[in-house]
Amino acid sequence: MPATPQTRGVVLVVEDEPAIVDVLALNLKAAGYGVAVARDGAAALTLTRSIRPSALILDIGLPTIDGIEVCRRLRASGDWTPILFVTARDDEVDRVLGLELGADDYVTKPFSPREVVARLTGVLRRVRGVPSGTTLLRHGELAVDLTSHRVEVSGREVALTATEFALLAHLMRRPGVVFTREQLLSDVWGYATTAGARTVDVHVAQVRGKLGHASPIRTVRSVGYAAERPRGAADPHGGGGLAQDGS
Incomplete structure (x- = not known):
């Protein structure tokens, strides 16, 4: 299914249950997202490469190629499009495996469509967040550029x-x-x-x-x-105790 016009980016919904597709598409469009749909894993891989979506909502239980394998193949090819997994089972093995392969978050069925949109928005906020103050963080050989979202170790880029x-x-x-x-x-x-x-x-x-x-x-x-604080750095937080405000 082709993508619809959008104001917040196109989300590829990879799901083989029409009722779930319909309710997710309705809520995503209401939140300002464009929506494209793939009904199986093979179509998901093809569409991801052709339309370059802002994110995927990816069901684990799919025909032809399951969601775990879709994620594995995308990450192996260097594609780090944000992925929100959907699983029909509250199975920690599935969830942990998905996260270890590079998924950004997950929800389990049955779910609230509003929760899915909120989780997706949270993932995209992490991608697009505009940093304030210092934009380059360093710790030894590690350099984290908050503007370009680039991470390097000894000058070698690390994909996160x-x-x-x-x-x-x-x-x-x-x-x-x-x-x-x-x-x-x-x-x-x-x-x-x-x-x-x-x-x-x-x-x-x-x-x-x-x-x-x-x-x-x-x-x-x-x-x-x-x-850890970089070696020799002063403690600006009075001893590094438990953060109270989480900021």
Whole structure:
């Protein structure tokens, strides 16, 4: 299905259930998004390459090629279009595997269409967010450009998803400050839920895996995560205690 006119970018809905397509398209259009539709995984890969959507809402259970494999192939080809997974099962294995492959977020069926639009908007906000103040963050060999969303380790570019980038930048903006998982869900993802705490752990593991020894993220046992201060840097937050305002 061709894309409709849009004001906030085109979203490719990859879903084989017509009723779900219809309700998602209705809500996305009402929120100002253009909508294109693919009914199976093969069509999703073709459309993603041809129309260059702003994001994908990607069902896991698809004909021909499932959503996990669609995500795998896109990421393997260097395509980092934001992906919001939809799964019919509340199966942590599916969700974690999707996040490990490079999905930005997920929802489970049955879902509220408004929640899907809100989650999608949150992902795109992380892609398009305009930074204020310092636009280049450094930690040893790691350089994070908040304007171009470019991450480099010793001059070599490292590809992060929109959510991985937002998480890393959020921690590095306040080095030494410890954030709970719930704070990170609220600050980075835009929602707070104890059921989603595992999502934070998976994304932190992904960032660490991609950055290797250059990762500044440390685990504070039984609390959450923090970015280490660059060696020799003063502590601007009075000892790096638990962040109270999450900013």
